[in-house]
Amino acid sequence: MKGFILSLRRVGNEDMIVTLLSEKSLMRLYRFYGARHSILQLGYLIDFEVEESASGFLPRLRHVTHIGFPWLYRRNRLALWHSFVKIFEAHLRDTEELEPFYFDTLLDAARRWERQNPHRVVCEKYISILKHEGRLHSFERCYICEKGLGERVSLMRAFIPAHPECIYASSFDRGKIEDFFECGKSTWLEDDEVEALCNLALKGL
Ligand SMILES: [Zn+2]
Known part of the structure; x- marks a missing residue:
């Protein structure tokens, strides 16, 4: 085994x-x-x-x-x-x-x-696990204040979207993150974005 x-x-x-x-x-x-x-x-x-x-x-x-x-x-x-x-x-x-x-x-x-860049592997696997468990959040509204999200979003643990000003965290371009969530590939993300997502992923599922 x-x-x-x-x-x-x-x-x-x-x-x-x-x-x-x-x-x-x-x-x-x-x-x-x-x-x-x-x-x-x-x-x-x-x-x-x-x-x-x-x-x-x-x-x-x-x-x-x-x-x-x-x-x-x-x-x-x-x-x-x-x-x-x-x-x-x-x-x-x-x-x-x-x-x-x-x-x-x-x-x-x-x-x-x-x-491959292992930070990208972490991000892509993390997304695939969230998808598999049905835990991938939509971008409809901020998890904290429940108001609509703008062009910049921040992510909490388990990649839950929120307003940058609601969680005082670094922000990402919403369109790029939405594409990443959709296709599960980090190809269109810059290395610094991947690193930030990877650090978030390593906080846990
Ligand atoms: Zn908010």
Whole structure:
């Protein structure tokens, strides 16, 4: 089975509880002497087996191998990847069974992380998740004061539109953001706009 490591928690001196996003679920597995295994790193994609625990405690993580990506050796890309996987952990924390959508989203992002600007990958994946969950807001009115929006808009967490003066945040050209919401591609956005959207996305889903 394959999964992305969304979090690692040390237990005692050397054991670990590993949270993994697999195709069908979010799993918490126990790994004896996990702290000794350099393979167990935040954000890594691993192949593994699960062994049920006879004591009714957490199932065990066994036979782990690491599936690498070339960008793991690029420090900035790896740091951004850590921030990106953390929003999945926070968002999916209380779920157990999942559709493959979330695993597939991370897998596709990991494949694109090397050859594309990863900030753009974050923005596009964030939009696709909001769309998938039916949480993408329209531009009809400001979320705060409920009056109509103008040519410049600001975005709150989950890309909820508001007047710049209502949330005291940097603003975007409304038409460009609407196009981005519609097509899900960041092609027409400038790098600084993408970076601002990415920073917002990394605050969480
Ligand atoms: Zn407003």
